[in-house]
Amino acid sequence: MPDDFSLIGYPVPTSSSDSKSGLFLVALCPPGGVFSATAGRALQDVADELANETAEHPGKSALPDREESLRVLHQFIERTGKLSRRALFSLIHLNLDHLSLINDRYGWDTADLILAEIIRRLRAVLPEGCFLSSIGGGHFMVLTPPGTTAVTTRSLVNAILQISSTPVSLDMGAIPFSISAGWSVYPQDAGDANQLILAARAALTEANRTGGGHERRANAELTNTYAITSNLEKDLLKAVEDNALFLKWMPVVDTASQKIVGHEALLRWNRPGHGEVAPNLFIRYAEEVGMIEALDSWSLRSACLAALRWPTPLRVCVNVSPVWLVNERLAPLVDTVLNETGLPPGRLQVELSECRPFGPSDIAFRELSRVRALGVRLAIDDFGAGYSSLEKLRIYPLDQIKLDRAFVQYLGEDMRADEIMYAILSLARSLNITCCAKGVETEHQMALLDANGCEEVQGYLLGAPVRDSHVPHLART
Structure with missing residues (x-):
């Protein structure tokens, strides 16, 4: 600083216990200028005002x-x-x-x-x-x-x-x-x-x-x-626009006949620079940022079109987020897709994960009833792993419950898991609702489910998910 500058400063009073923190109010006078006799007092008054402001709003400064x-x-x-x-x-x-x-x-x-x-x-x-x-x-x-x-x-x-x-x-x-x-x-x-x-x-x-x-x-x-x-939203929007999503197919097998009766469409995304993203990650994110309807629309339309090309008219199962229900837009979407693709309504099963809230029960019931009135089957996915399982069975017009793999994993090894499974199967029969068990990986699990009346099963024992470009398990129908 040039020697002919003048400077005065006053500390701003603070009640902070942190000895390292200190505020000072400083005034500079350019070369040739001088401070008036009252400048110091005025500067001190301003410093006191700043101190009062800090005391009144300490969280800000x-x-x-x-x-x-x-x-x-x-x-x-x-x-x-x-x-x-x-x-x-x-x-x-x-x-x-x-x-x-x-x-x-x-x-x-x-x-x-x-x-x-x-x-x-x-x-x-x-x-x-x-x-x-x-x-x-x-x-x-x-x-x-x-x-x-x-x-x-x-x-x-x-x-x-x-x-x-x-x-x-x-x-x-x-x-x-x-x-x-x-x-x-x-x-x-x-x-x-x-x-x-x-x-x-x-x-x-x-x-x-x-x-x-x-x-x-x-x-x-x-x-x-x-x-x-952190940058998922931009890439996910581009994936929908560029048709960069794809489906994998998991066979649904009739327990008694061991024949494939349907295929579940599993939405997947191969993100550029990252590889295939875990579905629970990008689907959950899409729900949080309001993009899930775009993903579900793509998945539903693509699955119905693919099902029309199958050599046998099997059921096609499509996962849809329950967040659609509160806005009452699921039934119009399903109706539009069925009309556009020409898929018979009886071949479509809409599945809603129990791990997501359904919103107000009266609105959800009204919307699900509209979907079912179209002739489409309804299923609750991940049953037992989410919100108010028994309440959903009482209220909503369901055709099937898909048992969460957590129940199947310990079958034959944990007595309590066995008893819960038996109780669920018995309850479903009394309500005239079919059951599909997910995550079946051993013959022992398959035998227990068959013996206790579980109508359908899915899992790696019966067929792993495959891309729709080559579906070898379709030939097993």
């Missing part, structure tokens, strides 16, 4: 921001690399659960007060040497000091989660809250700053998926899954 967090993270990595014995440290990504709900219910000002109290409690529980920052939207980052092991970090994370055990006391009353945490360890879980952040974010996403108030440590599978889904 009391912590370093995202940019500062990244800079300090790089410093931590550099420091540990210079140590003679490479030390560990952890990155903990925290978030206030259901912040949007808190904003809607209590208002933004109240949410700021809750965030401010969270910061106060975090500072009280974090050990010396930790770095705490706010990265926006109710999210916080904690960096533990070099030398912090994974075991010590887990203990710290559990202590952090415990700060939500006491509600925040405000004028309107006590407001409960919860925190979720995802954490990663350097260099075990990632070798650079960006990957360490990605790993912790992936772990936090998994913790939030279970409802919040939990913690998860990063691992290679979680990080890889999160990285895959």
Whole structure:
């Protein structure tokens, strides 16, 4: 700075217990200029006003921001690399659960007060040497000091989660809250700053998926899954537009005659640069971002067209997400596809996974009744692994239940699994609903199901899924 500049500065008073944090208000006077006699007092008044603003809204300005967090993270990595014995440290990504709900219910000002109290409690529980920052939207980052092991970090994370055990006391009353945490360890879980952040974010996403108030440590599978889904929407849209999806076929076999009576269409996607993506991953993602109707429409239309080319008019089973039901658009779609393709309605079986909620029961019943009135069969897939199994049997007009493979896996090995299976089969018979068991892999399982009246089976014992370009098990009909 040139010698002829003038400068005055005043510290902004703060109640922060962090001795490293300090704010200063600085004024510069250009060459040839001078400060008036009252300039110092005016600057001090402004500093006091800033201090009051910080005290009233501490959640907004009391912590370093995202940019500062990244800079300090790089410093931590550099420091540990210079140590003679490479030390560990952890990155903990925290978030206030259901912040949007808190904003809607209590208002933004109240949410700021809750965030401010969270910061106060975090500072009280974090050990010396930790770095705490706010990265926006109710999210916080904690960096533990070099030398912090994974075991010590887990203990710290559990202590952090415990700060939500006491509600925040405000004028309107006590407001409960919860925190979720995802954490990663350097260099075990990632070798650079960006990957360490990605790993912790992936772990936090998994913790939030279970409802919040939990913690998860990063691992290679979680990080890889999160990285895959980060750009999934764009690629999935392109896959639908470019007709890049395909079907695999799993035979459905009559237990008594051992003959194939149908084929289940399994939607698959070979993502460029990634290979074949696990169906539960991209289908679940499509449901979350509102793309599932495009996938289901493609799958239903393609399966019906393929079934018309089969040498024998077997049943074609197509999985459809229950999210269609609440908008009452499933019946119009099925009707349109049947008219376009010319497939007889009696050959189509629409299957809805029980692992997804069906929405309001009155709306779901109305829509499923419309589908069945078209002459189409209805089945509940993954029966026993989802929501309110028996309630669905009571309410909805079903033709078949497809037993989840978890029941079949332990047949003949676990007495309780056997008894549950027998009870389900007996219940289905009394309701005049057929059963199809999935995941049959041994002759013993097949024999038990046959002996107890399970009408149909699927599994690798009877035929693995194959591409529609070559369907050898069609010849076995």
